[in-house]
Amino acid sequence: MSYVIKRQVNYKAHKSAVTFQFPALFTEKGVLISHLRFLYTKRNKSQSWLERNCFAIELLLKFINNQTLSYQSATELLRAFVDALCFGTVENEQDPTGLYWRPRKSEDVNVLLGHITSYCDYLDEVHGEGLPKLNPMRKATHAEERLRWCAYYRRHSRCFLNHLNKPSAKELSYVRGVNGPERHLLSVESVYRFPEEYFNRLFNDGFKSSCGHQDYASQLIVMLMHYGGLRLSECFQIYVNDISIDPKTGAALVSVFHPSDGKAPETGFNNRRDYLATKFRLSPRNEYPRNHRLHAGWKQPLLTNRNLSFEVMFFPAHKAIEFTLLLQKYLSLRVNGHHPFLFSNSRGDAETKKNFIQKHSNAVTRIGLITAKSQGTTCHGHRHSYGYRLREYGFNQLEIQKAMHHKSPDSCLAYIRPTDEEVRQRMRCI
Template sequence: MAYTLKRRVSYKASAASLSHNLPAIFTKSGLLISHLRYLYSNRGKSPSWMERNTFAVELLLKFIERQVSNFSSATELLRAFVEALQFGTIQDGQDSSGLFWSTRRNEDVNVLLHHITDYCDYLDTVYGTDLPKLNPLRKATHAEERLQWCAYYRRHSRSFLNHLANPSRQQFSVVRMIRGPERHLVDIEAVYRFPENRIEDLLLHGFVFPSGEPDYASQLIVMLMHFGGLRLSECFHIYVHDVHLDQKSGSALISVFHPSDGQSPDERFCKRNEYLATKYRLNPRNEYSRSHRLYAGWKGPLLTNRNLSFDVMFYPASKAVEFTLVLQKYLATKPSSESPFLFVNSKGNPESKKNFYQKHNRAVRRIGLEPSKSLGTTPHAHRHSYGYRLSQGGFSQLEIQKAMHHKSPESCLVYLKPSDDEVRRQMRDTH
């Protein structure tokens, strides 16, 4: 019986290389070794990218198992696969394929198709041209070529190193035979922000232990997000060594380093991945699988220091002093830990995202609110509040980009544009 299974395996490219924990696909014929080698060649990418790529290949294999005899060419099979993703496989309550797939969003279909195409290009490169091409190139029409040039210039106009790019006309003269559905252009109305008038309640009355003692660690994490603009995952990459004190003002000075390539706090080691592995037998937290309790993502923020870090900018600036006061209380009661991370749980182990989410939900309910993205009461809403507060404070687009560590100045536009309600209010006021 045909089957497709995903399991995690330890993979070494050679006897001298390091082992890597990667997702692997097994079929009735055994391990799909070509895909495992493909993931290894992309080992610098995030765990979520690897999981999504593996999922895409799994779906294609399942489709092939059910459909391969119905198509005369690999390209036609891929076309049918894309249609099955987009429209589903169920019609009138029946599904002759036995897949029972529901419809998917156009954006999701395009991401899955991109993963499949990239893997197939890898197979062409490694194994030559004897294999049937799933998604070959064809000559682009004049309109398609023009659109590709427009897209290229739009992307590179926002790149810091755009002067180094040297595109050739040939690369835009071809397109893929199988293309995904058209993406919809959506103007998202607004981001959801944590209610500014309830943040002090959350900090003072929300984060308390059952004993009644304050949960200083959670208070600090919220302050880093709400008044420092950090993403939640970035908080979990901070070491105790990364926090310093401005002796004149009493303000906390906090640097967030690249989890693996950032400068080590111990000069005996070059980078943080070496420091973690040698001293603590830990990996950088973004290199664990998403299901691991130590996993914390890394969105690739704009690094502004040569040691591959960026500095937290508190707004209002007075919050940096308040952060110091809470930090002193936290460090005085912090459980002893065998890791360098600033935030640990009651057992001294590095704090996890899952555990903090639960704490945040309880804290929100404790002050009479409900945890909900649409209400702005989830952890990421604090970063949105930070960006909106900067825009209301008169900061320019480039200044907000710098404070929020975005690589593109366009990423912070969502904090500058008015919401639908604000536009309607202005229409009423000017009538």
């Protein structure tokens, strides 16, 4: 009987190599070792990327196992697979494949197809031209070639040192034989931010411990997001030693380091990966699987210091002083554990994203709101509030980019772009 099962495995490329943990696919014939080797070549990718790639290959294998039709080529099979993703497998309440897939969004289909194509290209490189190509290249039409050139110039127009990357005419004159659905051109009206009129209530009344005391750790995390613009995952990369105090103003100076390559807080270590492994027998938190309690992602923000870090820019600036006062209260009660991270739970273990997200949801409910992305009441809504606040106080695009540590100036356009209501209001005034 055919089956596909996903499990986490430890993988070593050779005897002297470091052990990595990857998601692996098992079939009735054993582990799909070629995919594990492919993931090893992509080991520097994020855990989210590795998981998504594994999911894409899992879907393809399940589709192949449940096929009742025969296809003349591997490319035709892939095209049928893309159709199944786009339109689902159920027709007239019947599904001969037994998959019962529902239609997926165009963006999702393109991402999954990209993962499959990347894996198949790896197989082509390893095995040469002997195997039939699943998604071969074909000569692009004139319109397709023009669109590829337009996309190239748009993508590289603001890329640093873009003059070093010049594709050949031949490179952009070929396209894939199988493509996903056309991407929709979307102008997002706005991103949802936490409502400012409720923030003080959330901060003062929302975060309470089980015995009714203030939860200082959660308040500090919310301050880092709401007044410092950090992503939630970045808060859990901060060490106790990453914070210093300005002796003149008393303001907190918070640095966020790259979780693995950043400079270690003590001498004698090559980087933070070396420091965590040697002193605490831990891995960088972005390298744990997503289902591990210590997992905290890393979105590759713009690093501004040679030690591979960036500094949190509190706004309004006086919030950095309030952060210092709250930090002193927290550290006086903090339960120390065998880890360097700033935030610990009541047992001394490193605090987790999952636990804080639940605390934040409980706090939102406690003040009479519901947790919903559309309401801006999720954790990420605080970062959006930070971006909007900078815009409201007249910061320009490049300044907002620096404050929010975006690599591209265009990433902060969501905070600068006028909303539909603002455009209508201006029309009414003319």
